[in-house]
Amino acid sequence: MTERDVATAERGREFALHGARVIVRAGALADAAALTREVAPGCRPIVIADTTVAPLHAAPIAAALGAELLTFAPGEASKTRQQWAALTDELLARQLGRDTVVVAVGGGVCGDLAGFVAATYLRGVPVVQVPTSLVAMIDAAIGGKTGVDTRHGKNLVGAFHQPAAVLVDPLALRTLPDVHRRAGMAEAIKHGVIADESYFHWMAAHGAALLAPALSAEMAQRLVLDSVAVKVQVVASDEREGGRRKILNFGHTIGHAVEHLSKYELLHGEAVAIGMVAEARLGELAGYTLPGLADDVAALCGALGLPVTIDAAFASDDIVALMRGDKKARGGVAAFALPLRLGEMNDADGCYALSLDESLLREAIAAVRS
Numbered sequence: 001m002t003e004r005d006v007a008t009a010e011r012g013r014e015f016a017l018h019g020a021r022v023i024v025r026a027g028a029l030a031d032a033a034a035l036t037r038e039v040a041p042g043c044r045p046i047v048i049a050d051t052t053v054a055p056l057h058a059a060p061i062a063a064a065l066g067a068e069l070l071t072f073a074p075g076e077a078s079k080t081r082q083q084w085a086a087l088t089d090e091l092l093a094r095q096l097g098r099d100t101v102v103v104a105v106g107g108g109v110c111g112d113l114a115g116f117v118a119a120t121y122l123r124g125v126p127v128v129q130v131p132t133s134l135v136a137m138i139d140a141a142i143g144g145k146t147g148v149d150t151r152h153g154k155n156l157v158g159a160f161h162q163p164a165a166v167l168v169d170p171l172a173l174r175t176l177p178d179v180h181r182r183a184g185m186a187e188a189i190k191h192g193v194i195a196d197e198s199y200f201h202w203m204a205a206h207g208a209a210l211l212a213p214a215l216s217a218e219m220a221q222r223l224v225l226d227s228v229a230v231k232v233q234v235v236a237s238d239e240r241e242g243g244r245r246k247i248l249n250f251g252h253t254i255g256h257a258v259e260h261l262s263k264y265e266l267l268h269g270e271a272v273a274i275g276m277v278a279e280a281r282l283g284e285l286a287g288y289t290l291p292g293l294a295d296d297v298a299a300l301c302g303a304l305g306l307p308v309t310i311d312a313a314f315a316s317d318d319i320v321a322l323m324r325g326d327k328k329a330r331g332g333v334a335a336f337a338l339p340l341r342l343g344e345m346n347d348a349d350g351c352y353a354l355s356l357d358e359s360l361l362r363e364a365i366a367a368v369r370s
């Protein structure tokens, strides 16, 4: 780390969230082994990562812990019951007991998958999340959601399992491939839309710097910290998504459907960008959302190189059908978290999600066709 990075690291922050320590600090990756020992004293660590992240970040952590490193193929295609079973069998074969701590190092796929292994292994062992992608740092690793995809849709089998700790090192963004940094920006934009208007405008003002290969430590830390603050604050108010946590699903109802239809060729963040524009359009059509918000979201997503239109290959009938099977659907009717204006969501009388006429939904989809 440079002197400037060290100074930034000192300005890190720690949050407490439903028993999890969430630590955000430039340079924090170097402390992953010590933190694991601190939050899971006397436990036997096992590190899980995909084969891309393994040599970059996970192997040094495993070496520092004197732990074994289990790997799987990178990509959403690994987030399956089969991969969950394979990793679980690896733990069973090693006769690991309840004194195991799983250390998940990587992006959202790794955190969800390894988190689900931890949630279910011997009815639950602790997990330390060490997110290395932007999506994982600001969203997936925080809040205790774990799970896998099925052929019926995304994240349909899983469990809430709060990590013992989440260790976020914004400087890891420097080694993240550009396409993944851009994709992660979609979740940051979401946090701006749902709860922090000034953060949204800050991103709009600093788009080029946020995408620069030599991302400064200050920019990286602000980008991650402001987003993590929103995520922590929302989950703190509603751990199990009975109400307010649903606002984090903005962009994800249509987003998950197009992500699934793309056979996961769209990265999660890319699908969320499309979903946010479509759902903001839906909110405008339904009369809940201030007109112009969908354009603002599309402009910022577009400026950051994210897709904002639904490909003609994805039929409206298929999108609608997938949304009926979404986790948020009730009685086969899709529900949407809709913005009122930048920084404020519709609370829908405490439900935080609204079921809307299918005709309106089809109109919104048509409005964001390429």
Ligand code: GLY
Pocket (backbone or CB within 6 Å): 139, 140, 142, 143, 145, 245, 248, 249
């Ligand atoms: N990713 C949405 C949530 O954690 O609730």
